[in-house]
Amino acid sequence: MRMGVSPPYPHDDTGQGVSIRADIAADAAAVSLLTVHGPWDHRLRRDTSVSLRRCFTEHPDALIVDLSGLRDPHSESVPTWVTARAFAAALQPPVHLALCVPPDLPLADRMQGLGAGGRCLPVYAKVGQARVAVAGRIPGGDRLATTLRPDPDAPGAARHLVSDACLAWGLAHLAHPGRLVISELVTNAVRHAGTPIRVVVTRRGPGLHLSVGDGSPRMPRVLPQARRRGEPLDEHGRGLHTVRETAELWGAVPTAEGKVVWATVREARTVASPEAG
Structure with a gap:
């Protein structure tokens, strides 16, 4: 990866x-x-x-x-x-x-x-x-976007956007991994940025390009996994570990207002984290 x-x-x-x-x-x-x-x-x-x-x-x-x-x-x-x-x-x-x-x-x-x-x-x-x-040269037909509030409903709304995109573009086999990845990216933005979140789902040939923009300049890091005593590991998601294991590529780049974290999903993979919602 x-x-x-x-x-x-x-x-x-x-x-x-x-x-x-x-x-x-x-x-x-x-x-x-x-x-x-x-x-x-x-x-x-x-x-x-x-x-x-x-x-x-x-x-x-x-x-x-x-x-x-x-x-x-x-x-x-x-x-x-x-x-x-x-x-x-x-x-x-x-x-x-x-x-x-x-x-x-x-x-x-x-x-x-x-x-x-x-x-x-x-x-x-x-x-x-x-x-x-x-x-003027960028086609707009293969792109869906929305702006979300940084609240608990945001990950679910982002997952629905991915589902709608996969249905419209005939990429149903990418719906599950795409929903997993976008859910974790948006959850991170809700927890760590707390600003309006811009979600964009774009068709890239046979795959999906997912991007999540927020107003925080702090770049994401993959941290060691930890859990509270007696709490299942996936209780609050696995964050960037899920993104790393599911996406073909992922990364982050600064913007004038904060940053954009992106990921490319091209084929369904078996992942340990269950999908919510």
Whole structure:
């Protein structure tokens, strides 16, 4: 079991680094923003490649790469963006990828020039322009979303949303594992965040992508299991242990308001935790 989360590479004293942030659009589409700062060298190329792989593992609807703080006078980073475009296009469904490069930088001209060779990668001057553009390309038919209050009824409402999605998309075999995972993610948000909870269920080819956003910046951790004396282990659920054992991938990413915890479910697995409700 792999967890698709790793810490972003913070900016050092020279302002060099890579950061990732998730955004949830008004239509519940998931858009990741990857920001690259500093001079392009071997270290930044490596950190950027690792961060891009992380973003693609999370499989957002779209990825915006902000290069307004990148210093690359000789456009040496071009192969990285061309490779990223090919990888994004090969995913099912494809991830919409866009670059943000100020038009006065040499890299902008170089990337625009690639369009003649059939390798066009959309380039925009500002992040806001890129957000508007990618929003128009993201289909909305394979996505259900709701906002829940942080109360005891929230996990049940989230489970019903997964059931509705599986019924609508012909994925009945994923209903049980999907309900288990979403229940634990929402329960964690209720207990530890106590803020409104945004739940999004998205079809990803033959699987489900589940995301739960809340207003707490505290990232989730898998803790050792514990129980009170005489209390069954599953009395209050098994939290992230259930997510880890049931989902194919899971992870978390910060947002401007808090965080999004996500999981991908692709096939039913036998799990020890009984489903509630």
